[in-house]
Every structure is written in C-alpha cells, then in structure tokens.
Amino acid sequence: MxxxxxxxxxxxxxxxxxxxxxxxxxxxxxxxxxxxxxxxQEQAAQSVAAWMDKGEYYDHDGWLVLCVYNGGAAPVFNAHLRFSLRNSEDDHETTLAIVPPGRTAPKDLPFRQDQVDEQELYSAPAVPELRFTDSLGTDWKRDKGGQVERVGGAKLRRRPRLRK
Known part of the structure; x- marks a missing residue:
C-alpha cells in the first residue's frame, strides 16, 4: 500500500x-x-527625423525649407518643429499636421530666408527639435542631438551590446 x-x-x-x-x-x-x-512602435518613431535643407532639392520655391521625413509604415501627426539660428537668440516654431508614411514633407521657414546663410544650414543650432504623435496616439520627441524618447513615458529600450 x-x-x-x-x-x-x-x-x-x-x-x-x-x-x-x-x-x-x-x-x-x-x-x-x-x-x-x-x-x-519604437523603431517606427526612430525613423522620423527633421532637418533644414535647400528648397530646390524638394521642388520647393523657397531657398530653404524645413523637412520632416517619416520612414515608418503609418502617418505621424502634429509634427512640431522648434529651432534657432546661430546668429539669432530667437526660437522659431512651425507645425505640420500630417506626414505620410515613406515621405519627406517640406515646409517653408517661418521667417525671412535672407536671415540664413548657407554655412549655417547644417549647423547645430539649425537642427530642429521635433515632437510628433504616432498613429497609435503616442507622443514622441527627437532632441537636437538626435535622441528619440517617448514623451511622458518610459525610456526607449536599448539593444544589448555584444562584447568583442
């Protein structure tokens, strides 16, 4: 038993x-x-970027334009850009309502373009800070240094680095 x-x-x-x-x-x-x-979702947010460039590269009448590129598979909304120029202490802001997936959306500068010389075009102060909302309603921010973070949320995950 x-x-x-x-x-x-x-x-x-x-x-x-x-x-x-x-x-x-x-x-x-x-x-x-x-x-x-x-x-x-984080990879899609990483694929959204902004910069200032020559308007002729985008079939645009203005000498300079602000560009927002969306490399994701869904549109982004309320792309808000803030930047300054090397010779000015003023912050300039503008907004694009929507940036379609896989597209670069150019936008006229919100000031007279004769204030900018070509050497300043790719300078650090002219790099815009970008805030946008993805198609799932999450707010994101790309700072002037290019780092992306979720606004009011958790930090992005980083891939573990492999040791050599």
Whole structure:
C-alpha cells in the first residue's frame, strides 16, 4: 500500500510541475508579444527625423525649407518643429499636421530666408527639435542631438551590446 501511495504522490507532483511549467511558458510568450509591439512602435518613431535643407532639392520655391521625413509604415501627426539660428537668440516654431508614411514633407521657414546663410544650414543650432504623435496616439520627441524618447513615458529600450 505504501508503494502505491508514493506513486500517487510522484504523479501528483509531476502533474503540478507540468502545469507550472506550462503556465510559465504562456506568461513569457505574452510578455514577449507585448515587447515586440513596443519595439516595433519604437523603431517606427526612430525613423522620423527633421532637418533644414535647400528648397530646390524638394521642388520647393523657397531657398530653404524645413523637412520632416517619416520612414515608418503609418502617418505621424502634429509634427512640431522648434529651432534657432546661430546668429539669432530667437526660437522659431512651425507645425505640420500630417506626414505620410515613406515621405519627406517640406515646409517653408517661418521667417525671412535672407536671415540664413548657407554655412549655417547644417549647423547645430539649425537642427530642429521635433515632437510628433504616432498613429497609435503616442507622443514622441527627437532632441537636437538626435535622441528619440517617448514623451511622458518610459525610456526607449536599448539593444544589448555584444562584447568583442
């Protein structure tokens, strides 16, 4: 009788262990699925950038334009640009309502263009700070240094670096 009882205990413990293992597997799969969606969203945000450039490159009448590029698969909304010039302490701002996916949207500068010389075109102060909303309603910011972060939310995940 005691051998039969021991066998029942071993079977019960094995069944409980299997159930715990399966529950852990399902939990990990659900976490990974959520992480994959966040990573895709962050990658799409990383593909949105802004810069100042010559209007002729974009079939635009103005000598200089602000450009917003959306390399993602969905539109971005309310692309708000803020920048200054090397010879001025004034901040300039402008907004694009929508930037379609895979497109560069040029926008006229919000001031007289004779205030800007060609050497200043790619200078650090002329790099715009960009804020935008992705198609899922998440707000993002790309600073003048090119770093992207979620506004009012968690920091972006960084890929682990492989040691050489």
């Amino acid at each position: 005691s051998a039969q009882l021991a066998a029942q205990w071993v079977t019960a413990i094995g069944s409980a262990g299997s159930l715990l293992g399966f529950a852990s597997y399902v939990w990990i799969m659900l976490l990974n699925r959520r992480d994959e969606a966040e990573v895709r």
